Amino acid sequence: MTKALVISDTHGLIHEVREVVHLGSYDMIFHCGDYCTDEEALPFSQMKMVRGNNDFSDVIPMEQVVEWSGLRIFMAHGHTYQVHDSLLGLKYKAEEVGADIVLFGHTHYPVAIYDGGTVFINPGSLRQPRGFTVPTYVVLEVDQQEEKKIQISITYYDVKHQKVEQLSKCFSLSESN
Numbered sequence: 141m142t143k144a145l146v147i148s149d150t151h152g153l154i155h156e157v158r159e160v161v162h163l164g165s166y167d168m169i170f171h172c173g174d175y176c177t178d179e180e181a182l183p184f185s186q187m188k189m190v191r192g193n194n195d196f197s198d199v200i201p202m203e204q205v206v207e208w209s210g211l212r213i214f215m216a217h218g219h220t221y222q223v224h225d226s227l228l229g230l231k232y233k234a235e236e237v238g239a240d241i242v243l244f245g246h247t248h249y250p251v252a253i254y255d256g257g258t259v260f261i262n263p264g265s266l267r268q269p270r271g272f273t274v275p276t277y278v279v280l281e282v283d284q285q286e287e288k289k290i291q292i293s294i295t296y297y298d299v300k301h302q303k304v305e306q307l308s309k310c311f312s313l314s315e316s317n
Contacts, residue, residue: 142209146278147247148172149265152292168208172245173217205237209282214239215282234258249275252294252309275299
C-alpha cells in the first residue's frame, strides 16, 4: 500500500502545511495550487505542485502528469478548466492524457467522485473552506488488492486532523481503465 497527502489552496499557510506533512509518512505529497509562498522552502520543495491562479512562479507548471503507484495522475489547479462551472473540461483532459486520477483545487470545495473510469479529487482548502464547514485535506491510499484491481481510498481530514467520514470514499479501479 502506498500513501499520499493531497492539499490545495493553502494561500500562504506555512506552519499548518508543515504540521499536516509531519503528521504522517507519505510516499508522495501533491499540492494542487494556490500555495502563495516560496516553493523552494520546506516542505513545498518536496511536493509535486501545480501553479494556481494566485501563484506567480514560472518554475512550477500549470499542470502536470505524474506516474505514481502504478497510476497516471493529472494535476491542475482547475481555474483554466472552469471547474466552478463543471468538471467536463477536466474530464476531457483526463481522457486525453489517460489519467486514472485527477487532482485539482481552486473551488475550495471538497470533491471525491468516480466518473468515466477516472477518480476526481479536490482536497478542499486548508485556509478557506467553501461548501464545507472546516478546512480539509486528503490522505490518498492505493492498494493493489488482487490481480488487475486497485483500491483507492480517499480519506478527508479536518484542520484538527480528525477524519471526516461523510466526505471520505473508496473506489475500485481495474488496470484496464
